[in-house]
Amino acid sequence: MSQINVDTIATAAGVEQARLVQVVNATYNTYDTTTTTCGLDNTIPQISELEEFMTASITPTNTNNTLIVQFQAPVGMNSSSGPFIVAMFQDSTANAIAVSATAENSGNYSQTNHMTFIKTGSIGTSSTTFKMRYGSDGGTTAINGTSSAQLFNGCPTATLTIWEIRA
Secondary structure, X not given: OEEEOOOOEEOOOXXXXXXXXXXXXXXXXXXXEEOOEOOOOOOXXXXXXXXXXXXXXXXXXOOOOEEEEEEXXXXXXXXXXXXXXXXXXXXXXXXXXXXXXXXXXXXXXXXXXXXXXXXXXOOOOOOEEEEEXXXXXXXXXXXXXXXXXXXXXXXXXXXXXXXXXXX
């Protein structure tokens, strides 16, 4: 993981807009497939329903700051998969805090899935870990390739970035 420290984000006139406190970034470029399922229904995905593939941890510096968590990944599925489902979890909480479903058309293909989660209020100052888990409601799904093959010799990369912004 890498970390970037910046003092201030300001307009051209020098008016402070936000203060970026820290950035934590995790990457995952391993090709992986799963047949783990999660129902495509009106319930919150549970941590036991999907396969974990990456995490990132941050220790906020002030309980009143804001965390912005961004995720992107090249994903793939086969024609029998149904939507690719990716969910974000925090620490040991069973319920997903964010979820995205990417529809499949037909055949075996790859596309990119994006997600942003913003945590405000009392975020605490203890280390917290965000966990990404994936699967579908049936069939085979993949990270960094299609459901049947790795693409581009390992160049596709999933990223999970956490930004801490001063209150």
